[in-house]
Amino acid sequence: xxxxxxxxxxxxxxxxxxxxxxxxxxxxxxxxxxxxxxxxxxxxxxxxxxxxxxxxxxxxxxxxxxxxxxxxxxxxxxxxxxxxxxxxxxxxxxxxxxxxxxxxxxxxxxxxxxxxxxxxxxxxxxxxxxxxxxxxxxxxxxxxxxxxxxxxxxxxxxxxxxxxxxxxxxxxxxxxxxxxxxxxxxxxxxxxxxxxxxxxxxxxxxxxxxxxxxxxxxxxxxxxxxxxxxxxxxxxxxxxxxxxxxxxxxxxxxxxxxxxxxxxxxxxxxxxxxxxxxxxxxxx
Amino acid sequence: xxxxxxxxxxxxxxxxxxxxxxxxxxxxxxxxxxxxxxxxxxxxxxxxxxxxxxxxxxxxxxxxxxxxxxxxxxxxxxxxxxxxxxxxxxxxxxxxxxxxxxxxxxxxxxxxxxxxxxxxxxxxxxxxxxxxxxxxxxxxxxxxxxxxxxxxxxxxxxxxxxxxxxxxxxxxxxxxxxxxxxxxxxxxxxxxxxxxxxxxxxxxxxxxxxxxxxxxxxxxxxxxxxxxxxxxxxxxxxxxxxxxxxxxxxxxxxxxxxxxxxxxxxxxxxxxxxxxxxxxxxxxxxxxxxxxxxxxxxxxxxxxxxxxxxxxxxxxxx
Numbered sequence: 050x051x052x053x054x055x056x057x058x059x060x061x062x063x064x065x066x067x068x069x070x071x072x073x074x075x076x077x078x079x080x081x082x083x084x085x086x087x088x089x090x091x092x093x094x095x096x097x098x099x100x101x102x103x104x105x106x107x108x109x110x111x112x113x114x115x116x117x118x119x120x121x122x123x124x125x126x127x128x129x130x131x132x133x134x135x136x137x138x139x140x141x142x143x144x145x146x147x148x149x150x151x152x153x154x155x156x157x158x159x160x161x162x163x164x165x166x167x168x169x170x171x172x173x174x175x176x177x178x179x180x181x182x183x184x185x186x187x188x189x190x191x192x193x194x195x196x197x198x199x200x201x202x203x204x205x206x207x208x209x210x211x212x213x214x215x216x217x218x219x220x221x222x223x224x225x226x227x228x229x230x231x232x233x234x235x236x237x238x239x240x241x242x243x244x245x246x247x248x249x250x251x252x253x254x255x256x257x258x259x260x261x262x263x264x265x266x267x268x269x270x271x272x273x274x275x276x277x278x279x280x281x282x283x284x285x286x287x288x289x290x291x292x293x294x295x296x297x298x299x300x301x302x303x304x305x306x307x308x309x310x311x312x313x314x315x316x317x318x319x320x321x322x323x324x325x326x327x328x329x330x331x332x333x
Numbered sequence: 334x335x336x337x338x339x340x341x342x343x344x345x346x347x348x349x350x351x352x353x354x355x356x357x358x359x360x361x362x363x364x365x366x367x368x369x370x371x372x373x374x375x376x377x378x379x380x381x382x383x384x385x386x387x388x389x390x391x392x393x394x395x396x397x398x399x400x401x402x403x404x405x406x407x408x409x410x411x412x413x414x415x416x417x418x419x420x421x422x423x424x425x426x427x428x429x430x431x432x433x434x435x436x437x438x439x440x441x442x443x444x445x446x447x448x449x450x451x452x453x454x455x456x457x458x459x460x461x462x463x464x465x466x467x468x469x470x471x472x473x474x475x476x477x478x479x480x481x482x483x484x485x486x487x488x489x490x491x492x493x494x495x496x497x498x499x500x501x502x503x504x505x506x507x508x509x510x511x512x513x514x515x516x517x518x519x520x521x522x523x524x525x526x527x528x529x530x531x532x533x534x535x536x537x538x539x540x541x542x543x544x545x546x547x548x549x550x551x552x553x554x555x556x557x558x559x560x561x562x563x564x565x566x567x568x569x570x571x572x573x574x575x576x577x578x579x580x581x582x583x584x585x586x587x588x589x590x591x592x593x594x595x596x597x598x599x600x601x602x603x604x605x606x607x608x609x610x611x612x613x614x615x616x617x618x619x620x621x622x623x624x625x626x627x628x629x630x631x632x633x634x635x636x637x638x639x640x641x642x643x644x645x646x647x648x649x650x651x
Contacts, residue, residue, distance in 0.1 A: 084440040130624065137627070139440045140385050144580060145623045147573060151616030159610050267569055271451040274444045282441060308459045315452035319433065322445070326436050 051183050056300045062189045062258070064296025065196035066251050070269055071276035071288035072200055073247030076240055079283035080220050083131060083241065084139050086146035088248055089270025090153035095119045095249025096261040097161050100168060103256070108171035112195075115253035116246035123245030127238045150266070157263040167260035192254045199247065200289055207285070216240060275318045281331020291329065341588060342502065349494045359486040363558050365598035366490075366497040367551045372578040372590035373504055374547035380584035381508055382540050383520030385443050388450030389548055389575045391430060392423040394457060394567025396549025398464055399423075401473045401562040412476040412483070416496065416553050423549020424542045426453075431541030435534055450572050457567045470562040493554050500547055501591070507543065508587055516540055577619050583631035592631050 070092055077085045095115040102111035126149065134141045169175075170188040177184040207213040219226040219233040226233045252265075259265075276295050280287025295314050302310035321328065352362050371393055378384045396419035403410050403418055434445035457464045464470055475483055483489045507513055518526040519533050527533045556562045565571055574597065582593025604611035626632055 078440075084443070130620075134624070139443075140379075140383075141623055141627070143385060143387075143440070143443060144576070145620055147576060148616050148620035148623060151573070151612055151619065155610050155613040155616065159613065271448060271569075274448055278437075278441075278444065278448065311455040312452065312459060315448060315455065318448055319452070322433060322436055 052304060053301070054180075055183055056304055057297065058183075058185055058189070060297035060300030061293065062192060062296070063300055064293035065193050065200075066255050066292075067269075067272055067276055067296050068200060068289045068292030069196050069251040069254075070248045071273045071280065071292045072203060072285060073244035073251075074273045074277055075280075075283065075285050075288040076203075076244035076247070078277065079285075079288075080216075081237055081240055081244075082139075083127075083135075084143045084146070085131075085241075085244075086143050086270065087149035087153065087266075088245075088273055089266030089268070090150050091119050091123060091245045091266075092248040092252040092269050093157060093261070093263070093266030094122070094153055095252030096256045096265065097157055097166075097252075098249070099253030099256050100161070100166050100261055103168045103171075108173075111253055111256075112250065116250040119249035120242045120246030124238060124242040127241040131241070132234065132238065150270075154263050154266065161261075161263075163263060165260050165262040168257050170257045188257060192258075195254060196251070199250065203243070203247070204285055212236075272314065275314055277328075278318050279321045279328060281328025284328065284330040284332075287328055287330030342505065345501070345588070345591065346498060349498060353487055353490055359490040360558065361598060361602055363486070363490045363493050363554075365595050366493050367554050367558070368574075368578055368594035368598055369591045370497055370500060370547055370551035370554070371575045372582065372594045373501060373587060374544040374551070375575050375579040376582075376584050376587060376590040377504060377508070377544050377547075378540060379579060380587065380589070381513060381516040381520065382537060384537065384540075385576075386446045386541070386544070387443055387576065388430060388434075388446035388448075388453075388572055389544070390567050390569065390571035391446075391450045391453040392427050392545035392548035393552040393555070393571060393575075394453060395426040395545075396420065396423040396552030397556045397562045397566040398457065398470065398552075399549070400553030401470045401556040402463070404473045404476070404557070405470065410476060412478050412492075412557070415476065415557070416550050419549040419553030420546040421549070423552065424546035427545020427548070428538065428542045431538045431545070435537055435541075447569075447572075450567075450569060454564075454567050454569065457564060464562070464564070467564045469564060470556075471560075473556045473560050473562060475557045475560065489558065493558070496550065496554065500550060501587075504547065505587055512536070512539075577615065580619065580622060581630060586631050589631040596630060 070088065074085065074088050077083050077088065098118050099111035099115040102114040130145060131142060134145055170186070174188040174191050175186075177186040178190065207217065215226060215231055215233075216236055219231070219236060223233045223237075248269075252261075272295060273292075276288060276291040279295065280289075280291025295317070298317055299310045299314050302313045306313075349366070353359050356362055371389060374392075375386060375389050378386045399422035400415040400419040403415055430446060430449045434442045434449065436442075437445050458466055460466075461468070475489065477483055478492055481488065483492050508516075515526065515531055515536050518529075518531070519536060523533055552566055555566060578593040578597045579590055580593070581596055582591065583589030600615070601611070604614065608614075
């Protein structure tokens, strides 16, 4: 029973990370309609930028530096290249972002080396809280709280602010919004950067738990697509619930059949696809 | 339109025949031919149908493991039987993956081919009793062909070359057939093709299945080349490399795949010895091709020969 409780908690930790990355992908892929294949790469870059910040400075700085640096990179990549490819169609956007995957993975090896890296949990967050017979690390609690706040803040920003309303209107009819006088393309680039920044901060948050390795983005890339398929393309709530579901399934599977935990989540995706192709929360 | 120009195919036959006399590295050349098959299978989907498949390694892996397991566990399997089994397994896998992926529309379907590739990878990784997991499947024998030993690398090169030319010629005929014309109609305007009365979904899944069969044959040839099946045959890097080869050569012509595979194989062989981080250059080269040379390298050939009618590279996703 304690094992189940521990795995549920671990599943939630993993799940909010997936939710964070998938929420970013939903902004970019679901809302802006840009199939960003390099989303996992930005997550990996976030982890490595955080690694440098944590080894040379401190943890709070890492949590700011990772999304800021990687988000800026996303801003540049979108403004210079991806937006220009919009007219060529989805295929070429996917292909271009695939090129970014290659470049980022090898750049990480070049800059930080091919060996896995690891950092300690920040001293202020070491130790754990006693929950009955089990102990839950403070750092994981902190991670869940930060992720939850970020997910809620982005949702509120989109749904409850004027800027969010302009962006949503732009997604519905960009020409009309431009006619009113807003530079919608610039706003879209900002949304792209925000989505990338969410992936980057997820990478920074997971670093003290899982460490970093150059190919870490590929795994998360696949998982975030699974989450988006399960949750429903374009649905922010779907990304969040789907992320947590996938994290729980993967974590609980380690109790039943550890070797099948990855297979299980892809099998779950196939099931959703067969029974409800539009995803749990999707409308299309 | 390609069979109508037998010259190009004859040039290919001649090049394949004399290649070992110029490049004294038959294993590398054999590998280039195998990559050529994989890229041609990929280009059938992207070039003709306009569908970007991100999971081609799935079918390559199915073929490699099917032929590998057969040759490891069963004595005296004829080499053509091994290739046939690999083709059937590749086709079967592609039929399932294609039918399920096409449930989604547009980019969604592309993502699904990718997700199925991941599923196949983790299955191959975890079923280590069957596949050897990350140690690979060892002890794949290379049978002889109607009494001719293929143990020598040159002999095996010419065997793979024959298989390659037969399969590639079949693909050319297919592209030129009414079936191929329907694929291009779907690429240009799927709703219209459906309105004319074609069951477009069936055509798409059939094209996918054929592409899987060709990829399966390539996987089997690969397993027999090295005498073992590494886990890499089914991983995402292999799928990525197939995409790169297809795009590098150009999707506007079936020959583009062969050009792309040849360039990729030679480049990766030379550059990986010069600089360990050459994938960085490959990524930059690839992004440049996507941004500026959508027709791939073969587009340059067409630009130099303005008399040949040029086919536009597809701009839409499937």
